[in-house]
Structures are given as C-alpha cells and as structure tokens.
Amino acid sequence: MANSTSGDSVVDRILRLIAAFPEGVTALQLSDLAARAELPLTTAHRLVRQLAGHGLLDVGPGGSVSLGLRLWELVNRNSPTLELRQAALPFMEDIQQVLNQNVNLAVLDGWEALFVERLSRRGSVANRAQVAGRMPVHVSSAGLVLMANQTHAVQMDYLDGFSDPTGKLVREDLGALLGEAAHQGYAQLAGVVDPDTWGIAVPVLDRRKRAVAALGVVVPLREVRLQALVPALQTAARGIGRRLGESRETIEFHSTESM
C-alpha cells in the first residue's frame, strides 16, 4: 500500500472537518462546514458522505452536518481522560459537598489548561454538559499550578515564548507567579470572565510525582478562605493521585511489543 501521501491528506481533511465546528455549535450546513474547513465544496461533500457512512458524522434531514453519535460513543467509551476522571470524580464530589463550590479538573496541553471535568455548586448544574474548554496557562490558576510543576526546561521554553496580548503581564511577573505557585503548592488568580471570583488550584501528582492534572475551585471573592480551601484541595488531590496508580494497573493492556 503506497498511498501514504493521499492517506495523510485524508487524515488532514478529516481533522479539518471535525475541528471546523465552532465551540458549542453542534450542526452546520455543508457549505458553512466546507468554508470553515477550507475545503472545496465537492471535496467536503464527498468526505462528509464517506464519514457519515461510517457514523463518524451525521447528516440531518435538512442537510445539516453534525458529529456522529457513533464517534461520540467511541471517544467517550474509551476516553483518554477516563482513568483520570474516574479517579477524580469521587474526590471532586467531596469538595463540592464539603465546600459547596464549583470544582474543576484540568490537564496541561501545550501552553493551555484543558478542562476535562467540572462539577458545579448545587443549584447551578447548567455548566456540566460543557467540558473540554481551554484557558491559556497565564490566566488560569489550574494552568499556573500545572506549569509550576513542569521541569525547568519546559518552564523556560514556555516563558521564552510568552507574550501577553493585553501587555499587562510581562515575562518576569509570570516567572515570579510560577515560582510562588511552586513554593506554596497552589496557585490563585482573579477570574478572567468574572473578576469577582477567584480560582484556586493545586497539582495532582501521580506515583512518580509528576503533575498530571490540576484540581481547582472557583470561589466568589468574599468566600475566599485559603486556610480552609487549600488543605481540602490538597487532601483530595492526594487521594486522586493514589487512585490513579491503582486503576492504571487494571485498565491498561500490556504486551511485549513497542513502537
């Protein structure tokens, strides 16, 4: 089979189609989809038909295209975040119950925090369906505490490439924030969306002491009681880290082959 060139571009085109949906938009007309994916309409049409034939996309009665239920099922059945979320959810619920605050769990992906799970404080369940949001490292407590626990080389790489589009934060200040988060064992930061809330996050360390996630709360400013919040978060994070090692042994398949 020598079609690696065309194969590669098919993969590329598939990714462009899947990535073309703006956040929270579940259906697009084909012409919109083709334009957003920067594909010719005929190419998009043909590929959408192929993908829909395999259940990776769905085409509705009015011709609107959405991600396929089968794709959603396959990805969530074997989610790369499944182990982490399964380990974390009981402890996240503890935090939610004890502190009655919004609780979130994030991983570092590039220079961004990707939120993989979220529990809202009681009475505000609406957000829960929306996970998979992203925030730049420097504007999220989860991002800061994750970066603060990376190797020196990764941190330098990040700081060297850093520039704040608003011009408010310079490299030196950011370096100081990271140093502080590493020293204190948590990061705190005023909310970006709502400046009357604060985010507080601690690292979740696996058995090899790598920071694999950040556990955080978003708290109204008047309710920030670090002496209560931080120990509770740190206790929960230790519990998650312990569970993480246990479940890995049970759900990962092993073989002698390596790539």
Added chain:
Amino acid sequence: MANSTSGDSVVDRILRLIAAFPEGVTALQLSDLAARAELPLTTAHRLVRQLAGHGLLDVGPGGSVSLGLRLWELVNRNSPTLELRQAALPFMEDIQQVLNQNVNLAVLDGWEALFVERLSRRGSVANRAQVAGRMPVHVSSAGLVLMANQTHAVQMDYLDGFSDPTGKLVREDLGALLGEAAHQGYAQLAGVVDPDTWGIAVPVLDRRKRAVAALGVVVPLREVRLQALVPALQTAARGIGRRLGESRETIEFHSTESM
C-alpha cells in the same frame, strides 16, 4: 481529486483503529491494536503515526496507543448530544434530588438504547465517568419506551428481525410489552445486571412530538412506587422537551445551502 477509493478505505481503517479499543480500555500496545483492528502491523503503524501527528491518537512513552486528547476535546466541545444533555441535566438533577435515585438519559441508535448521560444517587458518584454504554431495546426500560414511540413501520421492522439469544422472550411478548409501554406512557423492567433493581423510563418528546430520548431511573425493588416515580419523570420529561426546542434555535447555524 480522484482518490475516492483510497480515501474511503482510509476512513474505514481509521474507524477500525478507533473502534478497536474494548470498552473502558484506554490504552493498547500497537500489536494488540493492529490485531484488534484487523490491520497489518505496518499499516497500523503508519496510520497510527499519521493520526498521532494530528492529535487524534496519542502514543505514550512505552509505545502504548490511546485516543488523542485533541480528539476527545473536539468531540466533546461539539458533542452531538450536547443540546440534549444541556436541556436535560437540570431536570435530571431535580429527579436525583427529589427522588434520590440513579437517573439516566438514553437515545435510540439502531435497535439499542445508547446512554448519553447519567447521574448517580448521592454517595455513588463512581459511575458518572462512564457514559456511552449500550443496551438492547428489549432488556432496557429506556429502549422499550423509545421503541414504543417509533412509527408502526419501525416497530414492525424491529419485531420482524427480533430474536432473543436466551430464548426467554418471543416476538409476541415483546410486541405486547411495546403496546403496553405506548398505552401507559412509560416502561418498566427488572434489571438485567441486578435483578433486585427495576428500570422505569418515560419518553422525552420534542415539539413535533417525536420521542428523541428516554428519561429513566433505576430503583431498588423495595422502593418502586410507580405512583410517585412516573409523574415526576413525566413532568421532568416535559420540561426537557420544552427546553430542547428553545436551545435548538440558538445553537444551530442556518444557511440557504442544503446537501
């Protein structure tokens, strides 16, 4: 571009790779993955590398392959179930709070109920990370009530093809169950996994009165109080149906183009 044949087979091979992970298994060694996907090792190796290059798969340090964080993000950011789950979650939480029971939400996919959301009764949060489970129509109250609300033609098609591998349920009994569920407006069924629990489900009707989902509870046998459970579920289902129409208008993009 005339590579529709090779393009088609690339789509097919990609699906086989993604679908090769057994439920709940998040990482496979390449040789296992190739065997399960029924692909030659060299083909699997090349395709995994391409997909990993685009973030659709991840290759770990030990050579284990998992679904990519980017794929998870893209699919959940624009989940085909997002609208339904967003509409349903506040009402599902109401049921969870008022009745303190496990609540679930399912859609019909082929002849199976696909569970797209689940809230566990307080103190048993562990299940929540595992959605995307499936159950055959005839062994789930959600499946029965969804099928009972399909057109006569769909029901006949389903019944004609039905055969129970255990031999316990015959076509006539199943037809009677569907008729009863349609007449009563709910379905109830003893648990398959745990016979001491009962599932009870009602249909969620959209504005055109199509059954787009089933809302259900799983209840210990001694706590089955239909006179309390069914009206609460039906009330919540009506609320979901109303919300569904509202949100569709805000999140779907419209254009004049159709396929």
